[in-house]
Amino acid sequence: MEASNTMFQNCLLKAFIFLLIDLSSCFPSEPQPQGELPYLTSDAKEVAGKSFDYIIVGGGTAGCPLAATLSEKFSVLLVERGGSPYGNPLVVNKRFYGFSLIQTDEFSSVAHDFVSTDGVRNTRGRVLGGSTAINGGFYSRASEDFIKNAGWDKELVKDAYAWVESRIVFTPELTPWQTVVEFALLEAGILPYNGYSLDHVEGTKIGGSIFDIWGTRHTSADLLKAANPKNLVVLLNATVKNILFHSNGNETETTVKGISFIKSDGNTDQTYSAYLNQHKNSTSFGDVILSAGAVGSPQLLLLSGIGPRKHLENFNIPHVLNLKGVGKGMKDNPCISVLVDTDPESRQPEPPQVTGIAKDYKFIVEGGIIPISFNATRMPIAAKIAFPVSEGKLRLNSTDPRRNPSVKFNYLAEEEDLNNCAKMVKLLERVAKSNSVAFYLGFKHQDKLMASNDDERKFCKENVRTYYHYHGGCIVGSVVDNDYKVYGVKGLRVVDGSTFQESPGTNPMATLLMLGRYQGLKVLREREQSSSSSSSQQNP
Ligand SMILES: Cc1cc2nc3c(=O)[nH]c(=O)nc-3n(C[C@H](O)[C@H](O)[C@H](O)COP(=O)(O)OP(=O)(O)OC[C@H]3O[C@@H](n4cnc5c(N)ncnc54)[C@H](O)[C@@H]3O)c2cc1C
Numbered sequence: 001m002e003a004s005n006t007m008f009q010n011c012l013l014k015a016f017i018f019l020l021i022d023l024s025s026c027f028p029s030e031p032q033p034q035g036e037l038p039y040l041t042s043d044a045k046e047v048a049g050k051s052f053d054y055i056i057v058g059g060g061t062a063g064c065p066l067a068a069t070l071s072e073k074f075s076v077l078l079v080e081r082g083g084s085p086y087g088n089p090l091v092v093n094k095r096f097y098g099f100s101l102i103q104t105d106e107f108s109s110v111a112h113d114f115v116s117t118d119g120v121r122n123t124r125g126r127v128l129g130g131s132t133a134i135n136g137g138f139y140s141r142a143s144e145d146f147i148k149n150a151g152w153d154k155e156l157v158k159d160a161y162a163w164v165e166s167r168i169v170f171t172p173e174l175t176p177w178q179t180v181v182e183f184a185l186l187e188a189g190i191l192p193y194n195g196y197s198l199d200h201v202e203g204t205k206i207g208g209s210i211f212d213i214w215g216t217r218h219t220s221a222d223l224l225k226a227a228n229p230k231n232l233v234v235l236l237n238a239t240v241k242n243i244l245f246h247s248n249g250n251e252t253e254t255t256v257k258g259i260s261f262i263k264s265d266g267n268t269d270q271t272y273s274a275y276l277n278q279h280k281n282s283t284s285f286g287d288v289i290l291s292a293g294a295v296g297s298p299q300l301l302l303l304s305g306i307g308p309r310k311h312l313e314n315f316n317i318p319h320v321l322n323l324k325g326v327g328k329g330m331k332d333n334p335c336i337s338v339l340v341d342t343d344p345e346s347r348q349p350e351p352p353q354v355t356g357i358a359k360d361y362k363f364i365v366e367g368g369i370i371p372i373s374f375n376a377t378r379m380p381i382a383a384k385i386a387f388p389v390s391e392g393k394l395r396l397n398s399t400d401p402r403r404n405p406s407v408k409f410n411y412l413a414e415e416e417d418l419n420n421c422a423k424m425v426k427l428l429e430r431v432a433k434s435n436s437v438a439f440y441l442g443f444k445h446q447d448k449l450m451a452s453n454d455d456e457r458k459f460c461k462e463n464v465r466t467y468y469h470y471h472g473g474c475i476v477g478s479v480v481d482n483d484y485k486v487y488g489v490k491g492l493r494v495v496d497g498s499t500f501q502e503s504p505g506t507n508p509m510a511t512l513l514m515l516g517r518y519q520g521l522k523v524l525r526e527r528e529q530s531s532s533s534s535s536s537q538q539n540p
């Protein structure tokens with residue numbers, strides 16, 4: 001107590017002496033990461049032929065917390081097609097927020113572009129940490145209604161959110177521009193003001209962030225530090241090609257045996273396998289769990305022969321199961337974005353940190369500063385429709401798992417979405433033309449921000465883009481059951497954004513991180529119950 005008091009006085013003195021120039025030295029230095037990462041390897045041969053209790057495909061937002069949790073009791077292999085996020089400034093450093101999206105290539109960049117057949121450019125993570133390594137890092141929980149509708153256990157959901165938050169979520173300090181956006185949202189009538197909150201509440205609020213106050217990003221990969229390192233192997237730079245099955249024989253259900261994978265920079269014909277442990281007398285055994293994201297997971301089911309028969313025949317993929325829902329219900333929240341600055345300038349990029357939740361939770365409005373090249377930024381204010389009804393589908397375009405499948409979202413195809421979009425544009429206009437924004441940027445606000453005539457619907461159709469919250473393709477109730485097990489297959493689950501019929505009204509990352517932890521806990525519980533019930537059967 002006394003010591004810290006003296007230290008504090010010391011600091012004040014220092015701060016005074018250095019006239020606030022060197023204030024940072026008074027604060028604790030950047031914390032050392034707690035815990036150690038489990039074993040990471042990029043050597044496919046090290047893993048080839050081995051068996052594990054669980055194999056998780058995709059070290060992304062949901063996959064990492066899931067792997068960490070299952071490793072508490074079981075041996076786990078986590079396979080990720082990308083490399084490590086550690087030491088990559090484009091991932092780790094907030095100053096370079098958005099740069100990864102402008103430096104992409106087909107097979108190795110951390111952001112993997114895809115263009116939906118709607119013609120809208122989109123992207124997904126390709127690195128340990130998945131899309132949490134390239135996204136805005138804005139953290140906000142789903143509403144109670146969403147959790148109730150999903151049929152999740154409320155208390156377990158709370159615990160799972162808290163587990164994530166204690167490790168990788170931080171309270172942000174607003175920058176001047178973020179404060180201006182906050183005022184602009186309030187000025188546009190997005191009320192009440194809720195201050196800092198992780199909850200999804202109507203009005204204007206400040207959310208959490210996976211960037212800490214030193215500007216370091218904490219991806220989902222940091223959650224692997226909570227794993228039992230003895231039970232977890234993380235294989236990087238390996239792309240899963242398909243799921244392996246036991247020959248069907250007489251069984252009514254297809255049973256999973258393992259996975260087949262390739263080196264991400266290798267030849268598709270050079271394949272390796274890893275298997276599930278099969279304990280003969282056990283009533284339950286582990287699973288292959290797909291956490292490859294809304295684009296990756298349906299793609300992998302199709303590549304494995306699970307999906308509409310006709311489509312798979314076109315690619316000569318041996319048909320395993322005619323599960324028609326695979327690749328269906330692909331949705332992306334339509335987004336309209338306006339640039340409030342006049343010209344590109346070179347500012348420090350800033351992820352959005354303040355959000356407006358408006359019109360009965362239908363619209364989400366945020367503003368940031370994004371790079372458009374290595375020395376130029378723009379300042380968009382963007383809004384999304386929270387629960388769109390239009391949907392599309394995903395189909396294979398190639399049997400090479402490294403290539404994008406073809407995805408169509410059918411943005412604004414339904415009248416309801418188009419009408420909502422028109423209303424959203426009016427709201428966005430109020431935010432963009434607010435006095436707060438005009439005052440800060442120091443010029444009279446452009447009337448030509450948007451089509452000033454009343455044709456907002458046309459404006460919507462011409463300007464729709466993504467908010468990067470795409471989801472669906474392996475939806476609960478269609479492809480997976482309420483335990484996230486794939487219908488008609490033993491030993492296969494999907495846990496990631498592909499299982500969402502609706503994305504949580506808010507930004508989805510928090511809920512996907514939570515879902516990984518939550519489903520991991522569910523599996524641990526389920527195994528505990530089945531082992532105690534099977535041992536009581538053995539000893540009546
Ligand atoms: C640019 C951008 C900004 C965003 N900003 C925010 C934000 O600020 N806040 C928010 O809440 N949400 C945001 N989102 C959305 C959010 O990040 C995603 O919805 C979420 O991260 C998706 O999680 P996931 O687990 O479904 O998939 P992902 O996190 O994408 O994980 C999938 C993983 O699987 C791997 N994989 C895929 N196929 C294979 C294969 N065949 N073999 C091996 N590995 C494979 C991928 O490399 C990836 O690591 C943003 C998204 C993007 C793209």
Ligand SMILES: *[C@@H]1O[C@H](CO)[C@@H](O)[C@H](O)[C@H]1NC(C)=O
Pocket residue numbers: 042082083084107108109236237
């Ligand atoms: C893994 O892939 C990343 C991204 O392509 C690359 O930078 C890295 O060198 C690779 N590592 C190994 C060991 O192949």
Ligand SMILES: *[C@@H]1O[C@H](CO)[C@@H](O)[C@H](O)[C@H]1NC(C)=O
Pocket residue numbers: 249250
């Ligand atoms: C199915 O099981 C029956 C009886 O157990 C056996 O006679 C038959 O050969 C099996 N068929 C196949 C295809 O394995």
Ligand SMILES: *[C@@H]1O[C@H](CO)[C@@H](O)[C@H](O)[C@H]1NC(C)=O
Pocket residue numbers: 280281
């Ligand atoms: C499995 O069950 C069989 C028959 O019930 C028994 O003989 C065998 O010892 C069991 N094996 C294990 C590993 O428990």
Ligand SMILES: *[C@@H]1O[C@H](CO)[C@@H](O)[C@H](O)[C@H]1NC(C)=O
Pocket residue numbers: 344345346375376
């Ligand atoms: C960015 O760099 C290019 C080439 O170096 C230069 O032509 C351009 O003017 C710069 N733009 C800004 C906004 O500084």
Ligand SMILES: *[C@@H]1O[C@H](CO)[C@@H](O)[C@H](O)[C@H]1NC(C)=O
Pocket residue numbers: 396397398406
């Ligand atoms: C793959 O995509 C390209 C470009 O969109 C398209 O021209 C081609 O027909 C597609 N191929 C298949 C097999 O779907």
